[in-house]
Each structure stands twice: as structure tokens, then as C-alpha cells.
Amino acid sequence: MSKASRQKQRLWLVIAFGFLIWGASHYQPHNKNVNSPETTSISSLYQQQKSDVLVEVSGVVSRILPDDTKGSRHQRFIITLPDKLTVLIAHNIDLAPRIDALKVGDEVHVFGEYEWNDKGGVIHWTHHDPDNKHPHGWIRYKGQLYQ
Incomplete structure (x- = not known):
């Protein structure tokens, strides 16, 4: 050559x-209708009644609810966002570690998928996806990543 x-x-x-x-x-x-988390606020998603959108938010835990044990187990708690909107966090504890030390008043940083409801919405998919078909979510609490 x-x-x-x-x-x-x-x-x-x-x-x-x-x-x-x-x-x-x-x-x-x-994947469904997922948007960049940087371009969307929870308040606008709530007002537009949008769902299936990736979001990244920080908030203060305002209420801790009992775990949902029907089907996949979920740790549930409500956070209050800086604009005072509240959002339920449904963290799958069959796929990710439970946040045992979580208390009302603690700050959390969350990446997951937002689903609209008339109470403010739910953020779920706060865990890794074992099938690698969905972006991995997470919760950062006191410097530790739960996913």
C-alpha cells in the first residue's frame, strides 16, 4: 500500500x-416525553399539568409519610420547594437504599421524573434503572447519594 x-x-x-x-x-x-431538567421548573409543570418530565430540585422535607408497601416499596415524603409548592417524593426502596435518618426540616436535592397531580405532583424514578432504559435518578441527602 x-x-x-x-x-x-x-x-x-x-x-x-x-x-x-x-x-x-x-x-x-x-424515553416517553422527557425534557432536560435545566429547562423546566416544577411550578410551570404544575401550572401546565405536565407529566413524564425529568426534573432536578432542592427542597425542605415538610412531612414524612408511611412507606407505600403495595407492589414495589417506596419511601414517601413531601418537600417544600423555594416557591412554596409542595411535591411528594416516592423513592423506590426495592431498588435504592432507604434514607433512614431523614427528618422534617432537612434539605434534599432530588433528580427524578415529575408526574402532575392536583396536590403539587410526584417525583419518582429517584433510583438507578437496572434495565438502563430510563435515566438514572437520585436523592442527595447530607452529602450522600441515594440511587
Whole structure:
């Protein structure tokens, strides 16, 4: 193989690799109607009655509810957001660790999927997805990540 042929081949490999990197950096799995968490506020989602939207929020625990033990077990608590809207957090404790030390007044940072309801909504999918078909959610509490 001539030197010019090898250079052409390398050039095509570099171009192909560049497209591969570009494509991987722009890949988003097709999952329901999920939006970027940076572009959406819970208040606007609540007002528009939207669901199936990824959100990232911080709030203060205002109420701790009994665990939901029907089907997949969920730790449930309500947080109050800075704009005073309240949202239920439903954290699947069959897939993620339970936050045992959680108390009213504690601050939490949550990434999950918002579902509208007339009481303010629910954030769920606050855990990893064992099937890797949904973006992994989490709760950060006192510097520890629960997912």
C-alpha cells in the first residue's frame, strides 16, 4: 500500500471516529416525553399539568409519610420547594437504599421524573434503572447519594 493510500485511510478513520464521538455525545434515549431538567421548573409543570418530565430540585422535607408497601416499596415524603409548592417524593426502596435518618426540616436535592397531580405532583424514578432504559435518578441527602 502506498504512503498516500495509508494517509487517505487514516483520514477516513479520523473522520469516522469524529462522527462516532459526535453522535455519542448527542445521543438521547427515546424515553416517553422527557425534557432536560435545566429547562423546566416544577411550578410551570404544575401550572401546565405536565407529566413524564425529568426534573432536578432542592427542597425542605415538610412531612414524612408511611412507606407505600403495595407492589414495589417506596419511601414517601413531601418537600417544600423555594416557591412554596409542595411535591411528594416516592423513592423506590426495592431498588435504592432507604434514607433512614431523614427528618422534617432537612434539605434534599432530588433528580427524578415529575408526574402532575392536583396536590403539587410526584417525583419518582429517584433510583438507578437496572434495565438502563430510563435515566438514572437520585436523592442527595447530607452529602450522600441515594440511587
